[in-house]
Amino acid sequence: MALFNNNFRSGWALFFRNGLIITFLGLFALATIFPIYFMIISSFGDPVEAGAMSYSIFPSKISFESYKFFFNFNQYTYNWLLNSLIVAGCITVSNVLFATLAGYAFAKMNFKGKNVLFAILLGSMMIPGQVTQVPLYILMVNIFELKNTYEALIMPSIVTVYNIFLVKQFMSSIPKEIIEAAKIEGCSQPKIFYYIILPLSKTVMAVLAILTFMAAWNDFFWPFLVTQTMDMQTIQVGLKNFRFANTTYFAPMMAGATISAVPMFILFFSLQKYFLEGVTVGAVKG
Amino acid sequence: MSQTLTRKKKLKVESDSGWGYAFIAVALIAFALFTAYPVINAFIISLQDYRPLGSTFVGLENFKESFTDGLFWKALKNTGVYTLLTVPFNIFLSFLVAILILPFKKKTQTVFKAIYYLPAVASGVALAVVWLWIFDPLKSGIANQIVMFFGLENQNWLGSSATAMFSLVLMSWLSSHGTAIIIYLAALLGIDNSYYEAAEIDGASFLQKLWFIVIPFLKPTTLFLLVTGIIGSFQVFQNAYLMTGGGPDHATTMVGLLIFNNAFTYFEFGEAAAQSLMLAAVIGIVSFIQFKFLGKDIEY
Numbered sequence: 162m163a164l165f166n167n168n169f170r171s172g173w174a175l176f177f178r179n180g181l182i183i184t185f186l187g188l189f190a191l192a193t194i195f196p197i198y199f200m201i202i203s204s205f206g207d208p209v210e211a212g213a214m215s216y217s218i219f220p221s222k223i224s225f226e227s228y229k230f231f232f233n234f235n236q237y238t239y240n241w242l243l244n245s246l247i248v249a250g251c252i253t254v255s256n257v258l259f260a261t262l263a264g265y266a267f268a269k270m271n272f273k274g275k276n277v278l279f280a281i282l283l284g285s286m287m288i289p290g291q292v293t294q295v296p297l298y299i300l301m302v303n304i305f306e307l308k309n310t311y312e313a314l315i316m317p318s319i320v321t322v323y324n325i326f327l328v329k330q331f332m333s334s335i336p337k338e339i340i341e342a343a344k345i346e347g348c349s350q351p352k353i354f355y356y357i358i359l360p361l362s363k364t365v366m367a368v369l370a371i372l373t374f375m376a377a378w379n380d381f382f383w384p385f386l387v388t389q390t391m392d393m394q395t396i397q398v399g400l401k402n403f404r405f406a407n408t409t410y411f412a413p414m415m416a417g418a419t420i421s422a423v424p425m426f427i428l429f430f431s432l433q434k435y436f437l438e439g440v441t442v443g444a445v446k447g
Numbered sequence: 448m449s450q451t452l453t454r455k456k457k458l459k460v461e462s463d464s465g466w467g468y469a470f471i472a473v474a475l476i477a478f479a480l481f482t483a484y485p486v487i488n489a490f491i492i493s494l495q496d497y498r499p500l501g502s503t504f505v506g507l508e509n510f511k512e513s514f515t516d517g518l519f520w521k522a523l524k525n526t527g528v529y530t531l532l533t534v535p536f537n538i539f540l541s542f543l544v545a546i547l548i549l550p551f552k553k554k555t556q557t558v559f560k561a562i563y564y565l566p567a568v569a570s571g572v573a574l575a576v577v578w579l580w581i582f583d584p585l586k587s588g589i590a591n592q593i594v595m596f597f598g599l600e601n602q603n604w605l606g607s608s609a610t611a612m613f614s615l616v617l618m619s620w621l622s623s624h625g626t627a628i629i630i631y632l633a634a635l636l637g638i639d640n641s642y643y644e645a646a647e648i649d650g651a652s653f654l655q656k657l658w659f660i661v662i663p664f665l666k667p668t669t670l671f672l673l674v675t676g677i678i679g680s681f682q683v684f685q686n687a688y689l690m691t692g693g694g695p696d697h698a699t700t701m702v703g704l705l706i707f708n709n710a711f712t713y714f715e716f717g718e719a720a721a722q723s724l725m726l727a728a729v730i731g732i733v734s735f736i737q738f739k740f741l742g743k744d745i746e747y
Contacts, residue, residue, distance in 0.1 A: 163643055164635075164656055165550040182547045189544060190562045192621050197569060199589065200577045218589075263474035272467030278475070285482050289682050289730055291703055291723040295710045296485035296492060303499055317481045320474050350466035379570040381685065386711060397572045401689065404576055411580060418573035429568045433561055440564070440626050441633040 197422070204228070204419045206412035227412035231420065234403055234413070237391040241399035242420070248314045248384070248395060249377035256373045257366050259320035264328025265358055269340055270350065279329070282322045298386055309389040318377060324369050331365040332358070368439040371432055375425055396421045489720045497716035509721035519722065521697055522705040523729070528612065529701065530680040533619040538672050540620070541627035542665075546657070548628075549635055560632065564625035575689040578618050579605070582690075590614075605691050608698035615686055615699060627672050634668040635661070670741050674734055681730050702726050 205223045208230040232238045266272075267279050297317055307313040335358070343353045359366075381397040388394045394402070400417045407413065429436055493509055495502040513519045544563065548556050566574060581589045582604035591601040604614045642660050651659070684703030687693055693700035693708070702722065710719035 163549075163640060164546070164638075164653070164661060166653065179550065182550070186544065186547055186559055190559060193563055193624075194565055196574060196577045196581060196622070197565060199581065200573065203580075259473045259477070262470040266467050266470035270463045270467040270470065272464035275467065278471070282478060285478070285486070287678075287731070287734070288482075288486060289678070289723070289727050291682060291706050292489045292720075292727050293482060293485035294706075295716050295719050295723065296488035297481060298710070299488070299492075299497075299716065300480075300485060316477075319477045319481075322478065322482070325474055350463065350470070354470075375568065379572075381570070381572050382707075397570055400570075400572050400576065404579075414576055415580075418570075418576045422569040422573040425568045425570065426565070429565070430561075433557070436568070437557075437560055437564065437629055440629045 200415050200418050200422070203412055204415040206415075208410055208413045227416040228420070230410070230413040231403070231416045234407070235391065237394070238399065240392050241394055241396040244311075244314075244393065245378055245395040245397070247311065249374050251311075251315045252318045252377040253370050253374040255315075255319045256321060256324050257370050260324035260328050260369060261359070261362060261366060262354070263320065263325045265332050265354060265362075267325065268329045268332035269335070269337060269358075282325060286322050286326070294382075301387060308387055309393050311393075313387040314384055314393075314395070317383065318380075321373075324373060327369055328362070328365055331362065335361055364435070364438070367432070367435045371428065371435050372439045375428070378425060489724060492716055493720035493724055495717050497720075502717075505717065509717045510725070512718060513722050513725065518697060518700065519702075519705065522700045522702045525612065525697075525699060526681055526683075526701045526703075529616065529619075529683065530677055532612075532616045533623075534673065534676040534680050536620060537624050538627060538669065538676065541624045541631055541672070542669075544624070544628050545631035545635055546661070548632060556632065560625075560629055563628050566622035567625045571685050572689065574618075574622060575686055578686075579690055582614050606695060608695045611691050611695060611698045615690070618686060627676075630668060630672065631665065634665050638664050666741075670737065673741070674737055677733055677737070678730055681726065681733070 199218070202218070202220050204227055205220055205225070206227060207224055208227045267275060301313045301317065302308045305313075307316075339357060340353055343357055348356075379397065380395075381401070384395040385398045385401065388398060391399070391402075400421050403417050404414055492502075494504060494506060496505045496508075544559075548559050551559075583589070583591070584601075584603040584606055585591070586595070586601050588601075588604075590604055595601055602610050605611050638660065642664075643656060646656050646660060682703050684701045684707060687699045687701050687704050688707065691699045693704050703726070706719045706722045706726065709715045709722065
């Protein structure tokens, strides 16, 4: 027994109902993935000017000329991908490390001011990004003079409050008896963290790593603000500049968009479980 | 006995504290430097005519200017319209889809979840580039081919102030429901079957079960999605920036975009900071009202 009644008098009625539902879900699914499908299919077209071509929903041929066109656009296209990888990689590693440490401390350790500090962190999540954007830009560019460096791209995201919150939520479910038993045995906190907490927290670390990597890879505005030269841009910024330099070349633009999106698709389909799990953490009780 | 216990407890508290601060040190430094300091600075900058070399204190001039500037109100209105058109509809759609996925096997559920979540994985810039071409104003554009199939005239989607906002809304309807569907489905699976069984014994119909069991149970989830959705929507401007640039005739200028332009196109940091604080205030008030009227039974 559930929300849906599956005890129809005839099998046909069940079949008919499920068929209707599947049709609706399928049509909606088609509408959802159509832009992505369109992007990938169109990227295999020849790099001719848009005015001279018509869009087709089914590929007439598969050519990689547009990809070549995109990579030959300038000598920095490979740099864009590499920069994205470096920046997203560093941000991911530092977030996993520092958010796990801080999340554990906030969940399981006793020290003065813990609750006040955590409340301040939580409260700061309500502040819209626009408020910190301008002062952060002034701090990084005018005061630290880090414009156009990896430091400027990485440092502001070194550990996010959201990730600390995520880890803390997860760690709260670890029974404190384990930690107390280890303490009685004379285990110090770093040892407890390394030998007991980390092995128990692999799932949350994986979720955190994936979501952080995706956010950093897809980030556009911050890299756009703090990079100046083409060789320091990330793929998202590069793609935007490519678009404005070549507004008429349709297929190469789709190739560029595909290149910027496909690494995340591969990551998503190979680690789907963690992605989908990550979405619900912090949103659903229990 | 109890005294020694408390002393022991105290000792333990003290033994944790050194490591406790060490564990949160980096997080705290990062927070102080990249969140707390900028927030405080935003207040200071908002009272200044900011120049890299020597700013002048102007009091509330930046706030006054924004208040009398028609564009700020228009941007606020655009943001409100966009939020009203996207957030409730996206939540309704996600709820509907999550309910409809429910009767199927876990494998089918996962396939649908993955498909609906896919646009959230793609980069925003890539999606914006694709949708730009879908909204191609020429007759050969995909969106135009579709409306012409239904006998309508072809539209200048992003180029006309009548349809530009709707185009952005349409894009949101079709690409930002994945997260909500997954969250709803997880909440739906958390409802114990015994409730449905009890309802069935009383002869409840599908709609009655939906109304008396599912909707009350999902209220905290709905509130969560509503609050986070509205907070997010008030800050949205990436698509407007990349696809319309706020035009035509400021028909798609959102507050987020206005702040961005003031700061990084015109380098009016003071005015941008003032407007960002007003945006924060609006978001705070709207969130507060929602909590006040829609219930307090939600935990973050």
